[in-house]
Amino acid sequence: MTAKEYLSQARTLDMRIKSKLQQIESLNELATSCTAVISDMPRNPNHGGSKVERAVLKIIEVQESLKKDVEDLVELKKQIMGTIHAVADAELQTLLEKRYLCFLSWEKIAVEMHYSIQHVYRMHDEALSCVNSIMRVNERE
Numbered sequence: 001m002t003a004k005e006y007l008s009q010a011r012t013l014d015m016r017i018k019s020k021l022q023q024i025e026s027l028n029e030l031a032t033s034c035t036a037v038i039s040d041m042p043r044n045p046n047h048g049g050s051k052v053e054r055a056v057l058k059i060i061e062v063q064e065s066l067k068k069d070v071e072d073l074v075e076l077k078k079q080i081m082g083t084i085h086a087v088a089d090a091e092l093q094t095l096l097e098k099r100y101l102c103f104l105s106w107e108k109i110a111v112e113m114h115y116s117i118q119h120v121y122r123m124h125d126e127a128l129s130c131v132n133s134i135m136r137v138n139e140r141e
Contacts, residue, residue, distance in 0.1 A: 001135075002128075002132070003128045003129075003131035003132045003135060004128055006080070006083070006131070006135065007080060007083075007084075007096065007099075007100040007131065008100065009076055009080070010073065010076050010077050010080055010100060010101065010103075011100065011103050013069060013072060013073045013076060014073060014103065016069055017066060017069050017070060017073060020062055020065060020066040020069065021066065023062050024059055024062050024063060024066065027055050027058055027059045027062065028059060030051075030055050031051075031052050031055035031056055031059065077101060080100060080101065081097075081101065083131060083134055083135070083138075084096045084097055084100070084101075084131075086134045087127060087130045087131065087134070088130070089126075089127075089130070091113075091123065092123060092126060092127040092130060094113065095109060095113065095120065095123050095124060095127055096127050096131070098112065098113075099124070106120055106121070
């Protein structure tokens, strides 16, 4: 795994969490919009649960999965933060934190750090090189 792949794991997991939050919101809307159909026809007693019940069960299932993903994200961010803090240069640390923990765009990072975007790209290459070295050392241990 390259340094960039390692550092990008948090963003991928963060996107999965946001997707699950959207799923929960959609399921909540579905559960609250379900209406009863009134009919004089007798109901089948063997018929499964209602739409609301199925939606609530699905919401609970997705929420459990979401809770595990959030725990995984917190643990992953702690590991990534440890790796970033092992980089000797504080400016490179800041760049890596803004990109891989705060998920900022290159343009926003350049503005916030008062550098040209080309300089930010050069710093990023240097920072990735440092992270690769740290990862190689950690693999040997």
